Every structure is written in C-alpha cells, then in structure tokens.
Amino acid sequence: MTNEVDIGSITNDRKLELIPPSDPRVQCAIAPFNDDMLSEHHFKDRKELTDLMYETMKKYGGIGLTCNQVGLPFNYFCIGGHPQIESGLTIHCFNPIIVSSSDEEVLMTEGCLTFPFVFLPLKRPRKIVAKFEDENGDLQEANLDGMMSRAFQHEYDHILGRNFTEKASKLKLDRAFKKAAKQMEKYKKRIEANANT
C-alpha cells in the first residue's frame, strides 16, 4: 500500500522489482509459509527477507508490501515504516490472519505499489484484531486502528490474491485510472527533463 510516491534509492546488492498487475503471481492466493521455503529462494533466514522487503517498500515509497507483488511466493508482508504513522512502527507479518473486524467502517484513500498513481477511496472496517508470526517466528496478536489497520487489510487482500481495484465501482475505477495515466505522463516528462539537464 502507498500513500505517496517517492522514488528513493536502494543500497542492498539484491534487488526486488515490482511485477505488473497482469502477472498471475499477483492474482493468486499465497500458500502458508514455512522457514524451509526460504533457502529455495536463496534467503538465509527470515531477517534477510524482511530487511530486503522493508528496503524495497521504502524505495518505492509504500507503507505496505506483500511478497507476491515482487514475485516471491512467501505468505508474508510488511507494513508501516512511515515516520508520520505511529512513529515509524513497522510490523512484519508471516501467515497473517484477520481474527475480527469492527462493524464501524471508515472511508480512506488507498494507493498500491502494483498500480502506480492509482488512488481509490474505499470503505473498510476501522479496527481489526490480527494474528501473525513475526520475523522471529513468534506468534503475535495485534489490535490495529487507523493507517496500520488499513494497511494490514490492504496487504492481507494481496495474500488472498486480491487487488484493491476489485473493491471499487467501475466509475471510481475509470476516474482513478484516467487520473493515474495523466500523472504517469507528467512523471515521465519530469524524468526526461531531468535526464536532459
């Protein structure tokens, strides 16, 4: 999930790239995670994966990133890492589940790293109770509210192979994609202008 666009730089040797929304890997639910899967993809432990995912999320200016968005088959996402949201709190969630959601729903505008420049106002439950394993493999239960609750719900949809575009009406979607195309044009022009100076 993203709430701003900020293209930074990445220092790690190994890089993860976002894959397009048409890629079947972003459209499929992810099987449960276990630590044996890490070595198949050349990660030595959870920490190496969580560090790289966090850096990738920051590089693209997101506040949430799920493994299938970068073509990895792990049932894991990270959320947070934004200085203005709960002082930069970051949560690493392996095998996450939503145990319960509040009846109260709130309207918030969401973005997604898989859909650059697309922003959609969506209603979702305000609070959730979530369970997941953390980067050490310890089981955690969290009561989430505000942006962290929103980000968790958005990323959890990715785990299920769903994208936030499925939650919007066709009218809202058309409008958001039109706006995004314009923003993308501006962004490309800016990049070109910078390259020529």
Ligand SMILES: [Zn+2]
């Ligand atoms: Zn997303």
